[in-house]
Amino acid sequence: MSATTSPRRPEGTLGRPAEADVRPGAADGATKPPPRMIRLHAVSAEDVLVPAAAAVAAIALVWYPYENVLPFSGVLGFWVCWYIAFLVLYCGVTGVRAGRRAMVDRGIAAATTTAGIFVLAVILEQVGYVALRGWAAVKHLNFFTQTMVAAGPLQPLTVGGIVHALVGSLEQLGLATAFSVPLGITAALFLAEIGGPRAQPVRVIVTAMTALPEIVAGLFIYTMVIITLGLHYCGFAASLALTVMMLPIVTRGAEVILRLVPNNLREASYALGGSHRRTVWYVVLPTARAGLTTVSILGMARAVGETAPLLFTAGFTNEMNANPFSGPQSGLPILIWDFIRKNPTQTMIERGFGAGLALMIMVLILFSAARLLGGKAPGEMTRRQRRRLARDAAVAGPAPNPPSPPAGQEAQWQGAGL
Amino acid sequence: MNDIGDARSVSSAPDSPTMVRVLDRPRPIKSPSSPGDKVFHGVLNAGGFLVLVITGLIATFLILKAAGVLHQIGWRFLTNFQWILNGNKIGVGAVLIDGVIIATIALAIAIPVALALAIFISEYAPGGLRRVMIALVDLMAAIPSILYGLWGFFFLMPRVIGVGRWISDHLGFIPFLKVPYTTFIPGQFENSTLLAASVVSLMIIPIVASISRQVFSQAPVNEREAAYALGSTRWGMIRTVVLPYGRGGVIGAAMLGFGRAMGETVVIAIIISPVFTIVTHIPESGGNSIAALIANFASESSPEMLSALIAAGLVLFVVTLIVNALAGIIVARSRSGMEDTD
Numbered sequence: 221m222s223a224t225t226s227p228r229r230p231e232g233t234l235g236r237p238a239e240a241d242v243r244p245g246a247a248d249g250a251t252k253p254p255p256r257m258i259r260l261h262a263v264s265a266e267d268v269l270v271p272a273a274a275a276v277a278a279i280a281l282v283w284y285p286y287e288n289v290l291p292f293s294g295v296l297g298f299w300v301c302w303y304i305a306f307l308v309l310y311c312g313v314t315g316v317r318a319g320r321r322a323m324v325d326r327g328i329a330a331a332t333t334t335a336g337i338f339v340l341a342v343i344l345e346q347v348g349y350v351a352l353r354g355w356a357a358v359k360h361l362n363f364f365t366q367t368m369v370a371a372g373p374l375q376p377l378t379v380g381g382i383v384h385a386l387v388g389s390l391e392q393l394g395l396a397t398a399f400s401v402p403l404g405i406t407a408a409l410f411l412a413e414i415g416g417p418r419a420q421p422v423r424v425i426v427t428a429m430t431a432l433p434e435i436v437a438g439l440f441i442y443t444m445v446i447i448t449l450g451l452h453y454c455g456f457a458a459s460l461a462l463t464v465m466m467l468p469i470v471t472r473g474a475e476v477i478l479r480l481v482p483n484n485l486r487e488a489s490y491a492l493g494g495s496h497r498r499t500v501w502y503v504v505l506p507t508a509r510a511g512l513t514t515v516s517i518l519g520m521a522r523a524v525g526e527t528a529p530l531l532f533t534a535g536f537t538n539e540m541n542a543n544p545f546s547g548p549q550s551g552l553p554i555l556i557w558d559f560i561r562k563n564p565t566q567t568m569i570e571r572g573f574g575a576g577l578a579l580m581i582m583v584l585i586l587f588s589a590a591r592l593l594g595g596k597a598p599g600e601m602t603r604r605q606r607r608r609l610a611r612d613a614a615v616a617g618p619a620p621n622p623p624s625p626p627a628g629q630e631a632q633w634q635g636a637g638l
Numbered sequence: 639m640n641d642i643g644d645a646r647s648v649s650s651a652p653d654s655p656t657m658v659r660v661l662d663r664p665r666p667i668k669s670p671s672s673p674g675d676k677v678f679h680g681v682l683n684a685g686g687f688l689v690l691v692i693t694g695l696i697a698t699f700l701i702l703k704a705a706g707v708l709h710q711i712g713w714r715f716l717t718n719f720q721w722i723l724n725g726n727k728i729g730v731g732a733v734l735i736d737g738v739i740i741a742t743i744a745l746a747i748a749i750p751v752a753l754a755l756a757i758f759i760s761e762y763a764p765g766g767l768r769r770v771m772i773a774l775v776d777l778m779a780a781i782p783s784i785l786y787g788l789w790g791f792f793f794l795m796p797r798v799i800g801v802g803r804w805i806s807d808h809l810g811f812i813p814f815l816k817v818p819y820t821t822f823i824p825g826q827f828e829n830s831t832l833l834a835a836s837v838v839s840l841m842i843i844p845i846v847a848s849i850s851r852q853v854f855s856q857a858p859v860n861e862r863e864a865a866y867a868l869g870s871t872r873w874g875m876i877r878t879v880v881l882p883y884g885r886g887g888v889i890g891a892a893m894l895g896f897g898r899a900m901g902e903t904v905v906i907a908i909i910i911s912p913v914f915t916i917v918t919h920i921p922e923s924g925g926n927s928i929a930a931l932i933a934n935f936a937s938e939s940s941p942e943m944l945s946a947l948i949a950a951g952l953v954l955f956v957v958t959l960i961v962n963a964l965a966g967i968i969v970a971r972s973r974s975g976m977e978d979t980d
Contacts (some may be wrong), residue, residue, distance in 0.1 A: 525782020
């Protein structure tokens with residue numbers, strides 16, 4: 221979201237005294253060869269060879285004792301032992317060659333890198349496993365064109381599909397987005413633009429609500445909409461529950477984005493006589509547009525996968541129900557939940573994984589869209605926007621006194637130039 | 639706020655000598671809002687207020703609907719261990735504690751990994767890899783919990799039976815890791831608290847890691863350079879500058895992760911086989927949490943049961959709200975929570 225890149229020290233400028241030793245020598249005269257450029261971020265042969273050698277040595281060390289001497293068995297245990305042996309060997313070699321402080325430094329570097337690799341592996345594992353198991357169901361086209369009306373738990377995968385849940389998920393997501401994004405951005409504007417002591421409790425509550433248990437959101441909508449207001453299970457109630465989940469995420473993210481809008485843009489607008497309302501509408505919001513879009517889409521990606529809010533609100537049906545305001549309407553998560561719990565036959569589990577793959581693809585699409593649109597600083601323009609600006613400037617010709625900016629575009633351009 | 643907006647009022651001052659003296663005094667700064675601005679501010683205030691109202695409504699409705707059971711049973715709802723409707727025996731005592739056990743184990747697994755990950759991303763990873771890793775951690779947080787549940791149940795569960803047995807056999811001297819068994823039955827290690835907690839830990843790693851990373855990357859660059867100038871290694875710099883700077887943020891992040899783990903529903907409901915006693919042997923099958931309990935009984939809708947479920951939900955809501963609000967305050971108060979405060 222807020223991709224605050226840390227201002228970092230270029231590596232190797234201060235930590236290596238060798239650089240300082242070279243320069244005075246170069247000043248002596250023309251007889252000496254010019255000083256060799258020191259490459260920053262250079263990776264020496266030792267940096268690569270020592271870990272590689274430690275890895276190989278660890279395999280050699282663990283290979284025989286494991287299973288034969290040590291009280292272990294299994295693949296997982298082997299790699300755990302290998303990793304421990306690797307760390308010991310790597311730290312040991314570094315310690316012998318470069319001393320204790322370097323040993324601790326390299327050891328920590330290796331451990332944190334492992335955490336990075338671990339997370340990478342978990343994500344690949346998750347996506348890969350669901351894709352692998354889900355493929356059996358997804359490869360039949362009827363999976364995306366039929367409902368489950370005619371398909372029982374024992375029927376093969378060539379009958380039945382999840383189109384009703386796809387429709388339900390999309391409708392519930394659309395309604396939840398329509399409710400939560402405007403409200404969330406308004407609340408974020410309240411926090412960022414008005415602020416003051418009154419905003420503090422709202423901020424604390426919003427932060428607390430980002431971790432509101434999903435099931436409580438479902439229970440709340442159930443007690444309010446279904447028990448008190450007398451509605452029945454329907455997609456609308458589900459979308460309200462999703463709204464309760466999405467709202468704090470959007471509010472919190474949007475506030476962070478709005479705070480990144482440079483204050484001099486606001487001041488420029490005020491200096492030109494703009495009211496607060498017009499400043500927000502024509503300067504702040506257009507400048508933060510990319511970020512706000514990203515936040516909204518990330519909220520959608522989060523909401524589309526929520527299961528627990530739907531348990532008490534959406535109901536479950538095998539039929540197509542395109543009307544979110546009446547009758548139960550299945551969504552993808554609730555369908556998976558039902559498939560793997562009610563009649564967990566082999567085909568139903570395959571179908572559950574197929575629906576999981578569809579859900580995963582939806583999340584990935586939303587997530588990639590958020591990444592493509594976002595990742596830019598406020599006011600940073602796309603290539604298309606820059607082209608349009610250049611074209612407009614060429615048409616208008618050099619104007620000595622440009623008119624006061626009527627829209628955010630102008631202010632945005634000034635912001636980008638600063 | 640918009641005191642700059644009324645700079646135009648200066649130009650309207652008539653330039654007579656008497657007025658010059660008047661202008662010498664500091665002009666009281668107040669911003670006369672236009673009617674449009676008043677409406678605008680009203681809308682924004684209403685938006686902020688509405689968030690408070692929704693939170694209040696959640697509490698109100700849960701209290702109203704839970705009142706039946708709570709009035710009948712009173713505080714014993716928190717201490718009763720059983721989940722039997724008849725005879726005032728119903729309560730969340732054991733389930734609440736089991737949920738706390740799961741969340742604690744999950745946090746114990748997640749914090750070291752998340753911290754290492756945050757340090758790797760903010761300090762060790764080169765620029766391109768850093769952006770990729772940030773995106774991946776965000777993606778990990780966005781993977782639906784039902785998919786974690788599927789993965790944990792169908793992929794992980796058959797593979798960790800051996801691990802559970804090994805832990806029980808070789809680490810059994812620690813009391814809560816021991817599973818008493820005479821003949822080995824795989825089912826005894828299947829739906830365990832430990833497995834559920836491991837999968838939940840994978841879900842809270844991205845939350846803790848992402849907040850910690852943001853805090854770490856805000857550590858002041860001049861202090862970093864000072865540490866390097868004193869001859870520190872990179873880890874020395876991290877230990878003396880980055881970690882102390884980010885302490886408050888990390889504590890807050892861990893508490894947010896704890897709140898999330900307490901509220902995690904689907905994964906626990908899918909993996910664990912529910913029990914209503916306090917779990918004492920974590921690699922052994924059986925466990926529970928309030929959220930999983932509610933999800934498991936979702937289809938049984940007799941009014942009394944529903945009221946009891948809502949009361950359980952209320953307990954969960956209060957617990958997570960307290961934990962999360964404390965976390966939010968800690969993050970905001972810490973020196974590092976610059977994003978969160980003015």
